[in-house]
Amino acid sequence: MAPGGYFGRALVVDVGAATGEVLALPDQVLRDHLGGAGLGAWLLTELAPVGVDPLAPEAPLAFCFSPLVGTPLTTSAKFAVVAKSPLTGLLTDALASSHFAISGKLTGNDAIVVRGACERPTVLLVDATGARLEPADDVWGLSAAEAETVLRRRLGAGWRVAAIGPAGERGVRYATVSHDGRHAGRGGLGAVLGSKRVKAVAVHAGTKVAPADPAAVLAAARDLRTRSFGQATAKYRELGTLANLLSFNALSTLPTRNFTAATFEPAAQLAAEDLSEQRKVARNSCASCSIGCEHIYRRKGGKQVRVEYENVFALGPMCGVSDADEVLAASSRCDELGIDTISAGGTIAWAMECAERGLIDAPWLRFGDGPALLRALDEIGTGTGLGPLLAEGSRRAAEQIGGGSADFAPHVKGMEMPGYEPRTLHAMALGLAVNARGADHNRSGAYEADLSGELDRLDGGQAHVAAAIETEDRAAIMDSMILCKFLRGVFTEPFDEWAGLLRPVTGWDVDAAELRETARRIVLLKRSYNLREGWTAADDWLPERLLSEPLRLSSGREARLTPDRLRGMIDAYYAGRGLDASGRPVSTVP
Amino acid sequence: MGTPKAALAWHGSTLLRRTVGVVSRGTSGPVVVVRAPGQLLPDLPPDVEVRDDEQEGLGPLQGLSVGLHALAGRADVAFACSTDLPFLHPAFVRRVVGAMRDAYDVVLPMAHGFRQPLAAAYRPRLASLIDELLAEGARKPAFLFDRSRVLRLDDAELLADRVLAVGDPLLESVLNVNEPADYELALARPAPEVRVERFGVLAQDGHRGIRTVRAATVGAAAQAAGLRLDRHVVAAVDGDWVTRDGATPLVAGDAVSFVSADAGG
Numbered sequence: 001m002a003p004g005g006y007f008g009r010a011l012v013v014d015v016g017a018a019t020g021e022v023l024a025l026p027d028q029v030l031r032d033h034l035g036g037a038g039l040g041a042w043l044l045t046e047l048a049p050v051g052v053d054p055l056a057p058e059a060p061l062a063f064c065f066s067p068l069v070g071t072p073l074t075t076s077a078k079f080a081v082v083a084k085s086p087l088t089g090l091l092t093d094a095l096a097s098s099h100f101a102i103s104g105k106l107t108g109n110d111a112i113v114v115r116g117a118c119e120r121p122t123v124l125l126v127d128a129t130g131a132r133l134e135p136a137d138d139v140w141g142l143s144a145a146e147a148e149t150v151l152r153r154r155l156g157a158g159w160r161v162a163a164i165g166p167a168g169e170r171g172v173r174y175a176t177v178s179h180d181g182r183h184a185g186r187g188g189l190g191a192v193l194g195s196k197r198v199k200a201v202a203v204h205a206g207t208k209v210a211p212a213d214p215a216a217v218l219a220a221a222r223d224l225r226t227r228s229f230g231q232a233t234a235k236y237r238e239l240g241t242l243a244n245l246l247s248f249n250a251l252s253t254l255p256t257r258n259f260t261a262a263t264f265e266p267a268a269q270l271a272a273e274d275l276s277e278q279r280k281v282a283r284n285s286c287a288s289c290s291i292g293c294e295h296i297y298r299r300k301g302g303k304q305v306r307v308e309y310e311n312v313f314a315l316g317p318m319c320g321v322s323d324a325d326e327v328l329a330a331s332s333r334c335d336e337l338g339i340d341t342i343s344a345g346g347t348i349a350w351a352m353e354c355a356e357r358g359l360i361d362a363p364w365l366r367f368g369d370g371p372a373l374l375r376a377l378d379e380i381g382t383g384t385g386l387g388p389l390l391a392e393g394s395r396r397a398a399e400q401i402g403g404g405s406a407d408f409a410p411h412v413k414g415m416e417m418p419g420y421e422p423r424t425l426h427a428m429a430l431g432l433a434v435n436a437r438g439a440d441h442n443r444s445g446a447y448e449a450d451l452s453g454e455l456d457r458l459d460g461g462q463a464h465v466a467a468a469i470e471t472e473d474r475a476a477i478m479d480s481m482i483l484c485k486f487l488r489g490v491f492t493e494p495f496d497e498w499a500g501l502l503r504p505v506t507g508w509d510v511d512a513a514e515l516r517e518t519a520r521r522i523v524l525l526k527r528s529y530n531l532r533e534g535w536t537a538a539d540d541w542l543p544e545r546l547l548s549e550p551l552r553l554s555s556g557r558e559a560r561l562t563p564d565r566l567r568g569m570i571d572a573y574y575a576g577r578g579l580d581a582s583g584r585p586v587s588t589v590p
Numbered sequence: 591m592g593t594p595k596a597a598l599a600w601h602g603s604t605l606l607r608r609t610v611g612v613v614s615r616g617t618s619g620p621v622v623v624v625r626a627p628g629q630l631l632p633d634l635p636p637d638v639e640v641r642d643d644e645q646e647g648l649g650p651l652q653g654l655s656v657g658l659h660a661l662a663g664r665a666d667v668a669f670a671c672s673t674d675l676p677f678l679h680p681a682f683v684r685r686v687v688g689a690m691r692d693a694y695d696v697v698l699p700m701a702h703g704f705r706q707p708l709a710a711a712y713r714p715r716l717a718s719l720i721d722e723l724l725a726e727g728a729r730k731p732a733f734l735f736d737r738s739r740v741l742r743l744d745d746a747e748l749l750a751d752r753v754l755a756v757g758d759p760l761l762e763s764v765l766n767v768n769e770p771a772d773y774e775l776a777l778a779r780p781a782p783e784v785r786v787e788r789f790g791v792l793a794q795d796g797h798r799g800i801r802t803v804r805a806a807t808v809g810a811a812a813q814a815a816g817l818r819l820d821r822h823v824v825a826a827v828d829g830d831w832v833t834r835d836g837a838t839p840l841v842a843g844d845a846v847s848f849v850s851a852d853a854g855g
Contacts, residue, residue: 232852239791273790
């Protein structure tokens with residue numbers, strides 16, 4: 001019998017052969033990896049052929065649930081999508097939320113793995129009786145949201161759908177998998193699903209799973225819900241993540257015009273503080289969430305768009321665009337196409353700089369030009385003009401264009417950088433450099449240390465290294481349990497408190513020390529998978545621009561991140577993680 | 591003075607805390623406080639290093655030697671100052687430290703026509719020379735300047751730095767308080783004028799926009815802005831130094847941004 005909160009099995013579906021098999025998940029595997037991103041890393045290691053092309057039929061893609069999904073614990077309705085990334089060639093795991101997580105898990109599986117490839121557009125249906133395939137020709141070409149609507153109308157409202165947009169169908173290397181307007185956004189998971197000609201995965205709840213101690217889970221849920229209304233989540237609840245934009249601008253950590261600056265003069269035009277008053281029409285929550293971080297804004301023409309800091313940063317300051325309508329339109333366009341806004345904005349910003357330098361023949365593409373931004377997005381979506389180049393992401397595009405453009409391609413390991421300026425956030429610089437997924441703010445929240453006031457964010461050293469390791473460990477657990485990171489501020493002793501949530505759900509006698517070991521195991525497992533797939537120490541690095549072009553702050557100080565400083569922090573990170581001098585695990589993952 | 595200068599009250603903080611904070615803003619490395627054996631010091635930030643001057647009564651060169659030894663191998667240049675400079679400005683510190691060149695061992699301000707050896711920049715490697723001087727019975731900084739390469743900066747040269755010229759046009763950074771009357775006079779001046787701004791959720795309910803207030807510390811600025819620094823609220827001074835320490839000193843013209851500490855997402 002599986003531990004509380006688990007079924008002890010994964011359903012592995014070969015959509016090419018139209019077969020499914022059950023993979024038993026031993027208790028120890030579950031306890032060692034929990035679920036979500038951790039379980040996904042284990043499944044990928046076990047099921048993916050070594051060196052597989054991420055877009056080949058043999059490449060698996062896993063939807064992973066967690067022991068907390070389906071409990072009344074706030075923010076627990078989340079799932080991870082895990083595969084080898086076509087953008088980075090390494091592991092990628094992206095999280096999304098809401099009813100798909102609950103229904104997916106209550107198909108009776110802790111994970112649903114998709115491999116193989118269909119000959120024609122298909123939707124994979126999974127319920128408690130197993131899996132089956134249905135044609136999806138009629139929804140091929142639709143946006144993920146449209147496809148979801150059509151499929152739910154056809155299948156019945158009890159079905160929940162995760163789908164890809166036209167970009168996933170076309171193999172854009174940063175295409176997303178989407179559910180109910182939320183995106184498993186980073187690393188091109190939509191392209192992986194698209195390469196299998198799977199337009200959507202639909203799930204229907206058909207069974208139940210009981211926690212080990214339901215009364216204790218309910219008590220914990222009540223307590224956590226109460227705490228979730230406090231000041232630690234006020235930012236998300238009241239303004240959403242876009243509240244970062246003006247703050248980051250004030251702190252010189254808002255990447256602007258492809259990292260040529262860290263402040264954006266017209267930032268106020270995109271500020272949540274104003275847009276919220278002028279344009280907000282609604283606030284939404286994921287299923288099982290008491291925070292309600294989703295802020296829906298009205299854009300020109302009356303359409304509505306869900307706004308996050310990363311969307312606005314990447315399509316606004318990063319591209320030098322300050323017109324709110326144009327930025328919101330670009331964000332909507334990314335949603336319709338099913339592409340990651342961060343990679344889209346980063347790649348287009350790189351292309352804008354290339355065009356201004358004469359490296360790309362596109363005189364229409366300039367920083368600050370909103371219509372040009374929209375045109376570039378359209379070309380990515382349709383595969384016309386610059387689209388095929390930009391669909392590759394900034395690393396591959398820079399390899400094609402040359403001319404020194406690799407130095408200012410804003411990526412780590414091929415993944416475009418989020419809206420955190422490494423030169424003014426040295427702990428975050430390290431986190432971005434060494435993270436398994438690439439340039440990523442969700443797997444390394446080291447910016448918290450930079451912005452804590454407890455260390456000098458321009459003077460990276462041992463304290464920054466310790467902070468980067470700690471936040472990476474915390475993310476590994478939150479992404480595997482799974483709990484939303486927007487809840488993280490309510491935990492004062494997180495590993496203790498997380499163990500306290502897992503105990504009544506699973507029945508395990510898990511404690512903080514065990515969870516710390518679990519975090520370390522998951523981080524190392526991802527690193528080991530990447531090593532297997534060709535990662536080298538040179539991949540743990542930052543773009544040349546960030547290491548050679550200092551920033552002058554309004555205080556008069558110079559923000560400089562030298563290669564020596566970054567090297568020193570990386571070396572200390574390797575030592576702190578128990579890796580060898582080349583960043584390789586010195587022993588097998590325990 | 592009746593009270594050790596280091597512990598003299600300064601707008602809710604102390605003179606030493608202010609001096610340490612200003613030096614920290616003007617430099618990029620460790621800050622070392624040299625004290626007499628057994629001397630009690632007021633609260634200091636946790637990253638400030640405290641070293642004991644084991645031999646009392648040997649004058650400023652002795653304390654300078656202890657401080658420079660403490661920085662050996664960790665800094666190319668050190669700013670050394672006394673604790674009784676209530677108007678020391680970070681731009682002054684930066685100007686003096688930034689003037690150091692390979693050809694020199696000391697950058698010595700000549701503000702208002704006087705040498706300012708206790709508001710000057712030194713190479714840490716001078717520590718051994720100072721020890722030699724002390725062993726020879728030399729107690730005054732002048733002996734050190736005789737045997738080292740000194741770059742002197744007069745008022746005009748100091749104020750060539752635009753930030754300093756705006757922030758401390760009268761070069762009051764070098765004003766010290768030797769007598770109780772000096773101290774009382776200095777303390778009677780109004781706190782510096784600074785700009786405060788609240789961001790994000792802190793700016794809701796009509797709290798948007800920049801306000802000008804008088805505040806000598808970040809804590810006072812927070813209070814003037816209607817906030818309290820805690821786990822969820824941090825301040826950034828001049829868009830640079832992020833702090834939750836309310837004793838962090840401010841100088842005229844500073845801009846203090848208050849942001850939600852729950853950044854990210």
